[in-house]
Each structure stands twice: as structure tokens, then as C-alpha cells.
Amino acid sequence: MACKFADSMFLCSGPTQRPIRSQRFVTHSSPASICHLKWDSLLLKGSNNKKGGLIPIKRTKAIQAVAVPVTPASADSAEYRKELAERYGFRQIGEPLPDNVTLKDVIDTLPKEVFEINDMKAWTSVLTSVTSYALGIFMISKAPWYLLPLAWAWTGTAVTGFFVIGHDCAHKSFSKNKLLEDIVGTLAFLPLIYPYEPWRFKHDRHHAKTNMLEADTAWHPVWEEEFQSSPLLRKAIMFGYGPFRPWMSIGHWWIWHFDLKKFRPNEVERVKISLACVFAFMAIGWPLIIYKTGIIGWIKYWLMPWLGYHFWMSTFTMVHHTAPHIPFKSAREWNAAQAQLNGTVHCDYPRWIEILCHDINVHIPHHVSSRIPSYNLRAAHKSIQENWGPYLNEATWNWRLMKTIMTICHVYNKEKNYIGFDEIAPEEASPITFLKRVMPDYA
Numbered sequence: 001m002a003c004k005f006a007d008s009m010f011l012c013s014g015p016t017q018r019p020i021r022s023q024r025f026v027t028h029s030s031p032a033s034i035c036h037l038k039w040d041s042l043l044l045k046g047s048n049n050k051k052g053g054l055i056p057i058k059r060t061k062a063i064q065a066v067a068v069p070v071t072p073a074s075a076d077s078a079e080y081r082k083e084l085a086e087r088y089g090f091r092q093i094g095e096p097l098p099d100n101v102t103l104k105d106v107i108d109t110l111p112k113e114v115f116e117i118n119d120m121k122a123w124t125s126v127l128t129s130v131t132s133y134a135l136g137i138f139m140i141s142k143a144p145w146y147l148l149p150l151a152w153a154w155t156g157t158a159v160t161g162f163f164v165i166g167h168d169c170a171h172k173s174f175s176k177n178k179l180l181e182d183i184v185g186t187l188a189f190l191p192l193i194y195p196y197e198p199w200r201f202k203h204d205r206h207h208a209k210t211n212m213l214e215a216d217t218a219w220h221p222v223w224e225e226e227f228q229s230s231p232l233l234r235k236a237i238m239f240g241y242g243p244f245r246p247w248m249s250i251g252h253w254w255i256w257h258f259d260l261k262k263f264r265p266n267e268v269e270r271v272k273i274s275l276a277c278v279f280a281f282m283a284i285g286w287p288l289i290i291y292k293t294g295i296i297g298w299i300k301y302w303l304m305p306w307l308g309y310h311f312w313m314s315t316f317t318m319v320h321h322t323a324p325h326i327p328f329k330s331a332r333e334w335n336a337a338q339a340q341l342n343g344t345v346h347c348d349y350p351r352w353i354e355i356l357c358h359d360i361n362v363h364i365p366h367h368v369s370s371r372i373p374s375y376n377l378r379a380a381h382k383s384i385q386e387n388w389g390p391y392l393n394e395a396t397w398n399w400r401l402m403k404t405i406m407t408i409c410h411v412y413n414k415e416k417n418y419i420g421f422d423e424i425a426p427e428e429a430s431p432i433t434f435l436k437r438v439m440p441d442y443a
Contacts, residue, residue, distance in 0.1 A: 089400030129161035156308015
């Protein structure tokens with residue numbers, strides 16, 4: 001960069017005063033990135049000296065300055081990760097975990113007590129969920145119409161606690177009695193009309209193959225070939241991964257858990273038992289609700305809390321494993337420690353949500369070892385922070401985080417991890433442009 005200073009005017013007031021300089025910088029950019037800074041001639045009025053008049057002094061001098069280019073932050077640098085964290089709504093984006101670290105290395109740093117099953121704590125979590133759910137039903141029965149959304153929000157969050165109890169049972173971290181675990185897990189899932197055994201089989205594969213392309217049974221990026229296969233499917237995918245994403249778990253629930261062809265032969269009998277329990281609950285429970293309260297009562301007391309549950313099921317799932325910097329990898333490239341520790345997100349929510357949902361948001365230790373009971377997740381996370389803190393992805397729930405996921409994390413791309421729908425099909429991406437326009441960007 002070259003800088004030229006010209007046409008400066010110095011004026012003296014009185015015979016003994018020092019010159020007074022005034023300057024105004026006018027910038028002009030040029031293709032060659034040369035910037036000219038000009039001092040305009042200005043007349044400053046002062047008191048006349050005895051010999052009269054103001055004395056103009058004109059000087060011109062040129063200064064050659066050299067600007068040193070600033071090296072951009074490396075993609076692996078702390079500065080770059082900090083920039084990404086700010087942009088995506090994270091508190092911290094972890095540095096890459098070294099390839100030689102194994103999942104066993106991480107597990108071995110955990111204190112043994114975090115794996116211990118405590119019957120008192122387990123049944124206290126059941127009591128918490130039953131009590132909070134009953135309170136929610138009472139609130140729905142008494143609330144005026146304008147307070148019903150608050151009652152539904154509470155009840156939907158409370159019934160999510162039932163899911164987390166069943167979740168612990170499926171991971172064999174609820175009780176040392178395995179038959180009791182299966183019974184409690186099945187009953188906990190019934191109000192959600194979720195078949196326990198089908199979910200358990202699929203969820204075990206999610207833990208075994210977290211963020212592995214084609215193998216992870218939770219959500220994964222859209223394949224571009226699938227996205228381009230038909231206009232109707234493309235539109236459905238755009239709405240599903242866009243505005244309806246906080247309820248997309250409904251589609252996952254329906255597609256993955258009721259088709260016997262999706263299960264191994266040795267799993268089918270247990271799947272049939274779970275499906276029979278769910279259909280029995282629907283055949284008995286729903287008519288009873290309708291008989292007592294009518295169709296409107298079924299909507300008020302069951303459907304709306306169920307939709308609230310799916311909001312949390314969807315939100316937790318996408319926040320736990322979805323971000324522009326978290327890759328899905330092929331089986332050949334996949335690394336268990338990197339996927340579970342580096343590819344899982346810890347996200348803090350308002351404390352009442354964490355209590356009703358039994359700390360399911362403290363998700364990194366759960367992926368390091370699914371044998372850790374929900375009531376020990378915080379102690380396990382503290383240990384992981386002490387030993388592996390620089391590698392963790394952490395956030396506090398905010399609108400920017402949700403906006404990033406819902407408007408960017410769409411189609412799989414090996415180099416970028418994700419490409420947004422509006423980049424691939426901008427003329428059809430009105431659902432995404434709408435979200436970008438209306439969603440808040442607070443972090």
C-alpha cells in the first residue's frame with residue numbers, strides 16, 4: 001500500500017505562535033489496493049499580528065508506507081475455532097482429537113463410581129416424572145384456554161422424562177434386575193406409543209455407529225442423489241429438515257420402529273411383543289380418554305403433550321450430533337473416540353428442563369459409555385472436562401444454534417460436511433430462506 005500526503009496548509013497566528021495543523025483524511029480505494037490520504041487546505045482564523053495578516057505556509061511531502069498482510073487464522077487454530085463458535089452459537093468448539101486416542105483411553109479416565117447403579121436414585125427419577133406429569137395433566141384440566149400452551153409445554157417436557165427412564169432401561173443402566181428393566185422400559189414408553197424393543201435395537205446401533213454414514217440409525221445428512229430424485233420428495237425433505245425439523249422425530253418414530261423387515265430375525269419376537277403392548281395401549285387408552293373427555297379432550301390431554309415430547313426428542317437429537325463442523329464419515333474413515341467425544345455436543349438448557357428430562361442433555365459422557373446412569377452424567381461430564389476439556393463441543397441453548405442447524409445442516413458433502421438446500425436449489429428453497437429471515441440470531 002502506498003500513501004501520499006499533499007497540500008497541507010499551515011497558518012500562524014502572531015509572530016511567536018507555533019504552526020497549527022488541521023487534517024482531514026479522504027480515502028479512495030483503487031483496484032491495486034492503493035490508498036491516497038489527502039490533507040485538504042484549510043484556513044484557520046486567528047488574531048491578526050501587528051504587521052497584519054495571516055501567514056499561509058504550504059508544504060508537500062510524500063511518505064511511502066508498506067502494509068504487512070495479516071495471515072488468516074489456520075483452520076486448526078484456537079482463534080479459528082473461536083470464530084466458528086461465535087458464528088454457530090457454540091460456547092466452545094473442540095480441537096480435533098488425535099487419531100491415536102481410543103475410546104477405551106477416554107473411558108479409563110472416568111471414576112468407577114459414575115458406572116454404579118443406585119436403586120434409590122433410579123426410582124426417585126421415576127417419582128419425579130410421574131409427579132410432574134400428573135401435575136401437568138392437572139394444569140391442563142384447570143388452565144383457561146390462553147394458558148393451555150404453558151400447560152402443554154410443561155406436560156410435554158415432563159413426559160419426555162418417561163422416555164429418558166426407558167432410555168436408561170434400554171442401556172441396562174436403570175437396575176441390576178434386567179427383567180425389571182424391560183418391564184419398566186416398556187411401561188415408560190407406552191404413553192408415548194413408542195415400542196420399547198424396536199427402539200432399543202435401533203438405538204444400540206446409533207451408539208455403535210454414531211455419525212457413521214449409512215450406519216447411524218439416528219438422523220444423518222440428506223444424500224444429494226435422494227434430494228434430486230423427485231420434485232415432490234425434494235419439497236418434503238426441505239420442509240422436514242427446515243421448518244418442521246423440531247418435530248421430525250415423528251417421522252423417524254413411524255419409519256424405523258413398526259416395520260418388521262427392518263429387524264434381524266433374532267429380534268423379531270421381542271419387537272412383536274413391544275408392538276402388541278403399544279397397540280393395546282392405543283386400543284384401550286385412547287377410547288377411554290375419548291369416552292371421558294371427547295375428541296377435544298384427547299387432543300388436550302394426549303396429543304398436545306405428545307407433540308411437546310417430540311419437540312424435545314427432535315431438539316435433543318439434532319443438537320447432540322448436528323453442526324456444520326461435525327462430520328459424518330464413511331466406515332473406512334470413522335473413528336469411535338472422535339465420533340463419541342469430538343462428534344457429540346453438550347448443551348445446557350434452563351434447569352427445570354434438565355430436571356424434568358433427567359439430564360439427557362449432558363450427552364457426551366452418555367456416548368463415551370452408555371452404561372452411565374442418567375443421574376451420574378454430571379459427575380462423568382465433570383471428569384471428562386478435567387481430562388479432555390479442549391476436545392469438547394459445548395453450548396448453551398440459543399436461537400443462533402438452532403438457526404445454524406435448521407438453515408445450514410442439510411445435504412452431505414465430503415469437503416464441507418453440509419451444504420444448505422438454498423445452495424443446491426435456490427429457486428425452490430423458500431422454506432429455508434423464510435427461516436433465515438424470521439428466526440432470531442441471538443446467541
